[in-house]
Amino acid sequence: METGTLKSIIEAALLAYGQPLSVEQLREIFDEPERPEAAAVRKALAALADDCEGRPVELVEVASGWRMQVRRQYSTRLSKLWQERPTRYSRALLETLALIAYRQPITRAEIENVRGVTVNPNIVRTLTERGWIRVVGHREVPGHPELLGTTREFLDYFGLRTLDELPSLAALKDMDDLGIQLDLDGPATVQAAPAGLPAANDADAAG
Amino acid sequence: METGTLKSIIEAALLAYGQPLSVEQLREIFDEPERPEAAAVRKALAALADDCEGRPVELVEVASGWRMQVRRQYSTRLSKLWQERPTRYSRALLETLALIAYRQPITRAEIENVRGVTVNPNIVRTLTERGWIRVVGHREVPGHPELLGTTREFLDYFGLRTLDELPSLAALKDMDDLGIQLDLDGPATVQAAPAGLPAANDADAAG
């Protein structure tokens, strides 16, 4: 099949479906023998992405596939089309979600350890109902607590392809360095040079 | 506002909204004083319609306003995206099919004799519509009941050349050895169906 035709069908499919479609799903639109190879689909997707230059829509890849979406610059204006405001999520919910996203698989108790407060069951329910988290197993400790992890929908919703695309991975690494420094240098350093330590590290901690 | 900008915002709005928007609704996206006149919106809509030439979507006016829609030529092909997940066949259907396959030609009465329950007419219809069974004759007994048998499509579906290639009951012995639990206690324990088999309730028994 000619790339132009393939590209048009893919654009039609993505706009009609309104949700991400994987390369495999796009291939399955076609019956044999005209079913294109994955490489041909990818080539057409690349051409389509180029076509979107200068248009108010863009083609993005997220965890479950490719999605046509209206560019971010229009969102404020277009939000007027809906009566309802987009949901705002509480800090408690976002912190819980962040812990699950970065530390998965994780138990509630482990979330509580870091946050210093008990996990509100409503938050876990909301996140589950939203389809962002799910139980991925149980930890082999007494009580067999549930291990929570994020879903593909979570990545889709936040426009990510993989968990690696989550922000601030570097910050996590820096924190480890800080911990080591604190441990290895011992309290003497902390005590003797309270003003000396911060400069570099503080920036990390704050940044 | 320049027509090009207005056109982009309108396209963004129509694609984000996914439903028809009237000229008035489109004007309301804009706050005063930048809110365009209806004439300007119509001009932008006309320009957008022209842009759609050669693209897989078109701008059409319907009763409640304007909407972007995928050109009709793609409808049939894209319908595949909405394929419904099939439900599994009931245990009653599988047993009926098995009896027809292994004991053909067979009458309904004979199937009923073995299964101990009446044959739900829907099952025979489903199997006939699927093209797996057909009437192969009539038994020379009072009432001249139909004799049912399997078709070539049935063989094709299961990848068999002839009926002789149907596995023998001896083959089941091996399956038992593989640890597949069979329900040997009769209809009362249908819910204890072996893993992999539908635990659907027996439509026959219910009818």
Next chain:
Amino acid sequence: MSESADIEARNGSEAAASELPPQQAEMPFAIVDGEPVTEVPRDLYIPPQALEVFLEAFEGPLDLLLYLIRRQNLDILDIPIADITRQYMEYIQLMQELDLELAGEYLLMAAMLAEIKSRMLLPRMSEGGEEEEDPRAELVRRLQEYERFKRAAEDIDGLPRLDRDVYPAVAELTHRQVVRLLPEVALQEMLVAFKDVVQRATMFAHLHVQRDTLSVRQRMSDVLAILEGVGLVEFIRLFRPEEGRLGVTVTFVAILELLREQLVEIVQAEPYQPLHVRRVEATADAATVEAIEITSA
């Protein structure tokens, strides 16, 4: 949310500063840091009416502590523990005075701070001659860890989110047909079903050895006897599966014979409803014809 609380706290403190004298520090700061602390932060007092809002803005004791530290641009690695403890306790006391429901975690943290504070005052040499870890280390680790995820939560909140920052582009697809897929069946599934049903039938057969002696005529009489004077009997009730295949066949043929001879009729309320059998008392009516059609279809 925390921002607004922040503003309120600040406004409140300005108002309060003129009314309240600076509080005397209960601990000399010099012992902790090795240098004198000249300034007692006074801007952390919050008027009671703002307190509830303020406290709701915190996600727990760690969050509150972080606020106290960041508020004063203090170094998280070198927290003036006495000062922070005093400030923290002021909130706890206020919360208690106001009868606000105080989560247990806040009190736990208060105890932890008090313990750290007392350990800071002791000479830090263990019997082995090795220096003990800074009493604040564990707290610092927890604060760092919490702050890391507090920031990660903000980062996640800042990601372009569907239905807030980006909208999926959708166009109408007209003339769409729903393609219904047919269920898949594995050969093995059918085989298992077959074994199952054969096994059941075999069990019935074992129970009745004398099935061969049954005759259609005899069974016709039996059926008529069952129907005598009882009105409608459900069709399947006339069958006894435990008689096995032949027995059921005989009953079935017997009923067919009775129908043919117009001695019984079969009635059905609606399609797919259970069939019922009754004796024909008077002349045959249309129902009989219908019934024959149903049974022979």
